[in-house]
Amino acid sequence: xxxxxxxxxxxxxxxxxxxxxxxxxxxxxxxxxxxxxxxxxxxxxxxxxxxxxxxxxxxxxxxxxxxxxxxxxxxxxxxxxxxxxxxxxxxxxxxxxxxxxxxxxxxxxxxxxxxxxxxxxxxxxxxxxxxxxxxxxxxxxxxxxxxxxxxxxxxxxxxxxxxxxxxxxxxxxxxxxxxxxxxxxxxxxxxxxxxxxxxxxxxxxxxxxxxxxxxxxxxxxxxxxxxxxxxxxxxxxxxxxxxxxxxxxxxxxxxxxxxxxxxxxxxxxxxxxxxxxxxxxxxxxxxxxxxxxxxxxxxxxxxxxxxxxxxxxxxxxxxxxxxxxxxxxxxxxxxxxxxxxxxxxxxxxxxxxxxxxxxxxxxxxxxxxxxxxxxxxxxxxxxxxxxxxxxxxxxxxxxxxxxxxxxxxxxxxxxxxxxxxxxxxxxxxxxxxxxxxxxxxxxxxxxxxxxxxxxxxxxxxxxxxxxxxxxxxxxxxxxxxxxxxxxxxxxxxxxxxxxxx
Numbered sequence: 261x262x263x264x265x266x267x268x269x270x271x272x273x274x275x276x277x278x279x280x281x282x283x284x285x286x287x288x289x290x291x292x293x294x295x296x297x298x299x300x301x302x303x304x305x306x307x308x309x310x311x312x313x314x315x316x317x318x319x320x321x322x323x324x325x326x327x328x329x330x331x332x333x334x335x336x337x338x339x340x341x342x343x344x345x346x347x348x349x350x351x352x353x354x355x356x357x358x359x360x361x362x363x364x365x366x367x368x369x370x371x372x373x374x375x376x377x378x379x380x381x382x383x384x385x386x387x388x389x390x391x392x393x394x395x396x397x398x399x400x401x402x403x404x405x406x407x408x409x410x411x412x413x414x415x416x417x418x419x420x421x422x423x424x425x426x427x428x429x430x431x432x433x434x435x436x437x438x439x440x441x442x443x444x445x446x447x448x449x450x451x452x453x454x455x456x457x458x459x460x461x462x463x464x465x466x467x468x469x470x471x472x473x474x475x476x477x478x479x480x481x482x483x484x485x486x487x488x489x490x491x492x493x494x495x496x497x498x499x500x501x502x503x504x505x506x507x508x509x510x511x512x513x514x515x516x517x518x519x520x521x522x523x524x525x526x527x528x529x530x531x532x533x534x535x536x537x538x539x540x541x542x543x544x545x546x547x548x549x550x551x552x553x554x555x556x557x558x559x560x561x562x563x564x565x566x567x568x569x570x571x572x573x574x575x576x577x578x579x580x581x582x583x584x585x586x587x588x589x590x591x592x593x594x595x596x597x598x599x600x601x602x603x604x605x606x607x608x609x610x611x612x613x614x615x616x617x618x619x620x621x622x623x624x625x626x627x628x629x630x631x632x633x634x635x636x637x638x639x640x641x642x643x644x645x646x647x648x649x650x651x652x653x654x655x656x657x658x659x660x661x662x663x664x665x666x667x668x669x670x671x672x673x674x675x676x677x678x679x680x681x682x683x684x685x686x687x688x689x690x691x692x693x694x695x696x697x698x699x700x701x702x703x704x705x706x707x708x709x710x711x712x713x714x715x716x717x718x719x720x721x722x723x724x725x726x727x728x729x730x731x732x733x734x735x736x737x738x739x740x741x742x743x744x745x746x747x748x749x750x751x752x753x754x755x756x757x758x759x760x761x
Contacts, residue, residue, distance in 0.1 A: 284460075284471035286761045288742070290754070291486045291495040294614040295453055295479040297644050300435040301422040302374045305382040306647060307664045307752055310419035311499075312477055314753045315458050317422035317441035320348055320367070321413055323667055327749040329417050333362065333442065343408035343704050350399045354465040356425045357446040364395035369426035371403075382652075382682060385674060386415040389701075408702050410709060414668035419753065444470040444757045453479060469757045471744075481614030490515055490737045496761050497745055501735035502616065503561040509737055516742075519563060522734045523572040523665020523750040525672075526560060526618075528625060528727035531657055533679070533687035541599040543724035547585030548592035549632045550625055556730045559621035563733030569717040570663075570672065572731050572750075576706075577669045577713035581721055592632040604633020608657040611638060612646040617732070618660045625660065651685045662732065665750035669713045673697045676720065688725040 296309035301317055304310075320334040334348040354362040371393045374381045389409035394402045405412065415421060428440050439447050442465065445458035457476045464470065478495070480486050483502035489495040491512055501509065501517055509515050528546065536542045556564040565573050568581045596604060607629075611622040619640060626636045636658065641650060649655045666672050675681030677694030696716040703709050721728070734747060744758040 284468070284760075285473050287474045287476055288472050288756065288759055288761050289476045289478060289494070289496045290756075291478045291480045291489060291498040293479075293481055293483075293486075293500050293616070294643055295456065295477070297647060298436040299439040299447070299450070301420050302379060302381045302383070302424075303436060304647075305420070305651075306643075308643070310751070310753045312456055312458075313419055313422070313439070313441075314443070314748070315445040315475060315756055316439045316443040316447065317419070317424075318354075318443055319417050319419070319421045319423065321417040323417060323749045323751070325746070325749060327667065329413050329667070332417070333423055337413075343410070343412075344405045346403040346405070346412065347396070348401050348403075350401065351465060352399060354442055355463040356428075356442050357440050357461055357463075358425065358428070359463075360425050360427060362423065362425075362442060363398045364401040365398075366423055366426045367401040368393045368395050369429050370422075370424045373424070373429055374420065381420065383415075383418075383420040385681070385683065386411070386418070386420070386671070408704055410701055410704055411668035411670035414666070414671065417667055418671065418751065445475060448474065455479065466757065471758060471760050472756065475756055475759075479614075481616065483616050487737065490739065493739065495739075496742050497736065497738045499736055500617065501737045503558070505737075506561075506735070514740055516738055516740055518736045518738065520734050520747070521563070521565070521574060522732055522752060523574060524662045524732055524752060525567060525570060525572055526556075526564075526621070526662045526729040526732055527570075527660070528729065529656075529659045529661055529686050530724075530726050531654060531686055532689065532725060533654070534657055536599065536601060536605060537657065539599045540724055541595045542601070543727075544585055545592040545595040545599070545632065546629070546634075546727050547724055548588045548595065549634065550628050550727055551587040552727070552729050553587075555621050555624050555628075556732070558624060559617050560730075560732035561735060563735075564730050565733075566730040567728055569721050570676075570726065570728055571669065571713070571717055572665055574731075575665075575669060577710050577717070579714040579717050581718065584721055585724065589628075589632050596632065596634075601633070604635065606635045606637065609636040609638050610641050610646065610650050610656045610659040612650075612659070612661060613640050613642050615643075615662075618662070621729070622660050625658075652682075654685055654687060664752050667750055669709070670697070670701055673713065673716065674701070676725070677716075686726060688720075688723070690719060690723060690725075693719050693723075 294308045319332045321329045322332040324330045335351045337348045389405045391404045391406040444464045446461045448457040448459045450456045455478045459474045486498040487505035490498045530537050571578045611619045629636050675683035677690040679689045700712040743760045746755040
């Protein structure tokens, strides 16, 4: 067995007796663009949900500030030379919110549930390589895979790898509304679409954490309302600061705007199964019709970075393809004419509420498409409906969305090319791409994986399966005095364990 004991930096991952005494207290009011669709981590793929659930649940491993996977609920782990047997040693004395002590049987029950088709988890495929999960002893759990699966540890570290208590699962209790985890905060009050409050869990396994008494998440889709509330002191932290609000906030000495790159790729997603988008010439015409740089700058902010592949520019798997379909409305018209649409066509453009930036981008895209004869009817869709009808049901022509970063390239690419895969919501068909992505999952050498994914990305862009806009920057506003609100590497969720105000 190859031994893995991830290096631990700072107090966050100190052993339970090793964290320093910390001042704590206060209620942090955090305004988010929207709320969770569920508090059951196995029943969603929505970033908005995991932004809240990170405070309620823990995973066996998790990313540090640089993206390295370090201990979470597992103190250490070992993996066999062929990558098919993973053995995790759990931290002793970890408690769930209802008092039960974590043991290996909880891990077994958690992964039995997510792998059960009846659970209906959108992330079930991330654990398809698991042949069985065994409790070796109360603090040791073994995963046996039926094949090498390179993204396995990263899958465990994502939010849907949260460990759940087996007694609660056995009773069939409603985790969607009544979550029970091991996280730093426990559930207090949830008023759907309005607010959610969590309170410090005094039994958290990292001594001295969390530092806050409570966090109150308020769901505020209007960016101007968030900015005004931040200035007035109603909010301590706000997410997704609009470019329009930046000048005002920058002038206010009571406010700080933190800006950093993200791993998100914003896209104009195209339903490849619906005519006329079954024709690659039409899909390429979309690229030529859309001024991607203008959309990025206006809707998402001046710090956004254009990309022409389905991967963020910080990823080792990123490949720079330049600008393969530059903004050229005349070229777009010629491609449409060649495809049999000399006068354009009408189409549907579904935009997700409460994402103001995506709606703004949609308005810009609508105007640009109109110049080449494509009449896009905007349809603003409530977030829950977007998840079920657009993403789940593929009931759309075009939509605009951001694909949040993942801890492994497979997290973004899995399923694309295979029309049967649930994650392939754009119904993109390319057996070669699907085979490459599958090969990337089974290849353990990092350098070979990079080469495989880069080839897949090139093919996806050649097929113009979506219009890739680029990576937006992350802009978070906060009152001066608020400290240690951490945006987790690549996955844009919030770690509030060390947060202070």
